[in-house]
Amino acid sequence: MNRRASPPAALDGWFAARGWQPFAFQRRVWAAAARGHSGLLHATTGAGKTYAVWFAALGRALQQRAAGTDDSRGLRVLWLTPMRALAADTQRALEAPLSELMPGWRVGLRTGDTPSSERARQAKSPPAALVTTPESLSLMLSQADAARRLQHVDMVIVDEWHELMGNKRGVQTQLALARLRHWQPRLVVWGLSATLGNLPRARQVLLGDADAQGVLVQGRLPKRVVVDTLVPPNPSRFPWGGHLGIEMLQPVIDEIDRHSTTLVFTNTRSQAEIWYQKLLDARPDWAGVLALHHGSLDPALRGWVEEGLKSGRLKAVVSTSSLDLGVDFLPVERVLQIGSPKGVARLLQRAGRSGHAPGRVSRLTLVPTHSLELLEAAAAIRAVAARRIESRRAPDKPLDVLVQHLVTVALGGGFRASDLLAEVRRTDAYRTLTDVEWQWALDFVARGGQSLVVYPEYRRVLPDDDGMYRVPDAAIGRRHRMGIGTIVSDAAMQVRFVNGTRLGSIEESFIARLRRGDHFLFGGRRLEFVRSHEMTAFVRPATGRRGAVPRWQGGQMPLSSELAHAALERLQQAARDRFPGPEMRALRPLLELQARWSALPAADVLVAETMRSREGQHLFLYPFAGRLVHVGLAALLAYRVGARQPASFSIAVNDYGFELLSATPVDWSALLATPEAAQRLLTTDALLEDVLAGLNATELSRRRFREIARVAGLVFQGYPGQARSARQLQASSSLFFDVFQRHDAGNLLLGQAEREVLEQELELGRLRETLTALTQRRLAFFELRRATPFGFPLMVERLREALSTEALTDRVARLLRELERAAAP
Template sequence: MGAPLSPATTWLAGRGWTPFDFQRAVWDAIAGGQSGLLHATTGAGKTYAVWLGMLDALLRAHPPGREAQPLRVVWLTPMRALASDTAKALAEPLRDLAPMWTLGLRTGDTASAERTRQDRRFPTVLVTTPESLTLMLTREKASEELATVAHVVVDEWHELIGSKRGVQVQLALARLRRLQPGLVTWGLSATLGNLEQAAQVLCGPQAGAPAALVRGRVDKTLVIDTLVPPDPGKYSWAGHLGARMQLPVVQEIEKSGTTLVFTNVRSQAEIWYQLLLQARPDWAGEVALHHGSMDKAAREWVEEGLKAGRLRAVVATSSLDLGVDFLPVERVLQIGSAKGVARMMQRAGRSGHAPGRVSRITLVPTHTLELVEAAAARRAAQEGRIESRESPRKPLDVLVQHIVTVALGGGFRDEALFEEVRTAWAFRDLTREEFDWALAFCERGGQSLNAYPDYHRIARDEAGVWRVPDRGIAKRHRLGIGTIVSDASMQVKYLSGGSIGTIEEGFIARLRKGDCFFFAGRLLEFVRVQDMAAYVKKAAGKKGTVPTWQGSKMALSTELGDAVLEMMQAAARGEFEGPELQAARPMLEMQARLSRLPTPATLLVESLRSREGQHLYVHPFAGRHVHLGLASLLAWRLARERPGTFSLSVNDYGFELVSAEPFDLEPVTSRAVFATGDLLHDVLASLNSSELAQRRFREIARIAGLVFSGYPGQPKSMKQLQASSGLFFEVFRKYDRGNLLLTQAETEVLSQELEISRLAATLERVRGRTLEFVELRHPSPMSLPLMVERFREKLTTEQLSTRLDRILRDAERAGG
């Protein structure tokens, strides 16, 4: 007789399923007490791979006929909607294999009665979010309550690792490992390049064997194609194909099953929802909109409609990117470029979300260069060139928040907490001096806040244990836990009652009574602002603006930028393989006639003289964040040689410098302006670094607990929050220059807003390429989009259209 089947294998067999090899590998690792990372395509069976392995381990330790100890498993998800979906998936095998064990959900949406019930006795398995887990660490008996946790799962680890939320998870896991040294931790990931490092970041220092890395190889077909416009033209600028793709998109939805239409920003989602209904008014009720600013009830209605197959199409942003299981979805359309290979594959996985089913994503270009980007993205995905994601390094605002959290959760001794924090990857090289500074900042608010009791958040008792002595401070800290910081937003409410969602305060501030705008798929008329809420009524007209959100535009990834240059190189050789390059051929050939095509081995630099002055165009294909830093750097270095004023314009492919007066191009053609020496000094000097740092400090101040966003129902306005954080910034600069939160603000500006390491790498690559300098007589297809970016800021739509018509006529004549 062979060995008896495990409960997990028996449960799967009862459903006619056979476990995949990667699922068995995960079960074996968990049985051996090993932590690790499971990387597999979306819909391949990752959840059951980890969950059934943990159930097997728990069943060996606890007889299933009686209730296990409370809180044996914590399952972390980055989104509330995903938490609810995950709980349903975990419940089914739990009911069959251990009916006496309990499962609970604890997020910001959990009802107070359910929270109270959990507070009396936690369930065996708890599905929760990073913020809710951190809140649990603030409970007075947290050390006793959480010491029973034997297993932690972090879902969608690729989504968390590169953010401060990921650091928050690292610190919480470090705490749980101190309470339970044998803790088994597993992460689930679908799209990630640096897998070994990601596993190390998640699992922390392992006693014995290193973290396991299991790659789930399941035969799953991924189809990536492009909706090619009939006449993309010889010139391209952002959005010029947008509305022209309306009918092709409608036709694709007509012949498909349930379809997800992804956009990159919320304003674009609002526009496309209206475009679909304009083309097909009869689809009202079958087409829906989903983004993070909409009311929770509306979002849940859409999610349920997707699961039930009632909806023909849903226009969504990243709010539906993650692993919620929508089985009826057959097709994904991506409006515009996804800007990264990982994001494109993540969105593709929303369709055919089950083993054996085909996942299909169709890319819908909004300008002609995105045709080239689409072909490049498909090749990069086929070759497995997926972006890496790095953990932030030593974010002291998150550490300050964590110190107060642990002080609330039963207290700590400083030496023990220092050693514990250093086991988190982000703080592995934290010095004792830095830790002591953070400790003193929590105790007294640093040198400049010593006189204010509100910033005396922790104190050491007679036994040498640090605690939070003030109940008011404790309450404010619990309300402010988390690292998600967005601009202050206002509730949007009907005069007649009922909430529609939230809009950033800055957009509402620009409206006057009677102005109309589209939001949550409805045309609304603005009436008034009262008690931090914008009151509206349904508008009868047909026209309205679309709200803009201040979320930064996604930047082209290095991997995708390199792939696009490879496509350009093929075109330069006269190779136009595939429908995308064939469609883009007129534009690429026009670029070759008027200028050159950039390649991986060359840097294309173009110069043009016009009535505006002298234009310089540089095309590194490094993404808009890097190009902003590069444009500012070059402008500053050129003006240092001879004083002058430059206007800047950037996109994902390159940047433009314009000066009313002629300037010397020799430092550019000799590549002297691309020198990497004194880079940090020159970048800081070229920008209003103080203003950038102050803006970044607003986020740091809120995470570190310096600025309180208000009590429930009494939020502070954006103006109040900005004034408060700005005041702290100035006080620290004048009276506390050694404040490490100021240093952090400057570091984050460089690393996140300007991607300084990528900027330095781009300069190195530029210096290794052959510089191809072209003097233009007319704007080329690659320089025109940068002109348009700049024109948009100062011209009306009509003026821009007239100017473009003239430029295109002249260029067409010049290009034959």
């Protein structure tokens, strides 16, 4: 290749030497970056996003070299990835063109797994490009010589921006970018995403007030995504959660058998463990070519699985979202999704793991685990065809992240308050930060606020005589650096064999329930619990056939609003006797029975059902707004009814609706049957007050405060080898919570805890929108003698909380026999 060629010609030449032609959207990114513009690139998975932005960075370097302005041999490009699992794969992809285009460049890797020797090498001889995570970048910002190390960074690329935008790691990224712009005002920033619904907003969140010249590039390639369903032969008319799951085992095995490499996605780690074990039990000949992958497994095990997928050595991998993103697995032919994906973006992301190259077809097959997931499958197919992708909401002013950042910057050379305030306000997250909030955060890190002022360890940042804020104590600095990653950390225990071999990590709450000799499934193995010591659970291989399955936090994913709307549209078609597609035809007996005994919910119809049983008075309501909204909605109605008459309620929710059960009679016909009565019960007036009164809001906020306290640096998790348990952390954070409530009621972290409960755990904004929509729907009210097909799964959901597995199975079987007899012609 001609090294003297112009930068655009050099980039074209590299592609031409391989018989490739750059896509138009790649050229648009190269041209925009060459002019110094930042932006967001949105393109389908496997379309070539990586080389679009990487060659833009190389083009800028070649341009500067040709102009003689390339006077730095230090770090020039930062590549931020949301997951460590993506880092090594990204590093390999970035290294491929360097020998021909930039032979003097080296790509480094820095994550929490990077050994200290490699970090020391990078400090002495920095690579030209560094693949890292938001947490590791914040750690770099906390070094005293951060300005010297990072002042020549010319371009930052934020991969999988949709994964970061909606959480506090995205805010951490915004603050880091603002700090880099402080040192390099002409910094070029590009974000990458394949699944975002609100692109202008996503660009604004990424770039902050630097968005004036921000470019939005969409790579519209003819990428075909095929979504279909493994339809069960005899779906039940009375479904309940998981009842179809293992019945679909043989169809899943047949699909895997027909293809060379298959990814089997589940929504939870518990589900992944179960399916991996069931597949291996059914096909022991797959031992060695069937693998398991989720975020709690040891990094070495995950790396082995990823390499096996790339090489085509593995027949199938059962995985959670740990393989959703970015990693290039060309050999994967098929993707199966166990259960509903709950969102269009997640479905498209997972479909893109197959056919991961321009021009190839991506195919995903849905495997329902209960009959009503056929409805979600039909809705998902409709939503994908219409490309209705969910929008992401970005956090607004999380003060715990700001407090952490203040200490980070104070460690990284110090700051002047007025300068840093201006810098922070340039981010989207803190664009509306008030002077009062800023002064509170500054006072909190300098004195511990009103209630901690007498404790020296909370005077983490102090001004010197020149007005520069710095960290006064080396021990405080060490503790802070160890806490920077707490934005994503979980209270987890290590799992090791008694000989010391590490298997991964499990949440402490699961281990706490085990007694010596208990069996459980983990990492695709049956294990026997031996003992726990210092946040480590020691195990040995078990010999039995049964075992409990660990439950990790974050397992419940609510139905997205886009998928919910599509489901209601399908139900509206069914109400008009239209059942398009194999999913709806298979579901027809269930829907016809629901319509015969009650009615079908729809976009303009709210169905309410009430009945009496030996347990009491039941109300079933079907808003189709997702389980988080239904928790708040059920609590709201229970509170408002309880304010009118003495009554206590048991609540059960799923993604389609909720059940309220009262031991005492409730006249729901008087409360709901007329539009005026329903309007009074479903009004948005006093919504916040009533939701907080209807829930144990203080306890919810206390639990949420634990995470806030960790991020803000109030609670120290311990030094390596001396980690504190989740119980200790909860006790420590609860103590702070109580102290602040009693002696510092204006502490803004308390308000943040309450706000996060409302916004994230209860989706208050969506709850308000749902209430408004419900009052505009026609109410179809029915007094029944028995549960309908839509009400039955809610009854089972409530019973599941109260009964053992065996008792639940017997109870469900008896109920099913009674209902099927009643439904018989």
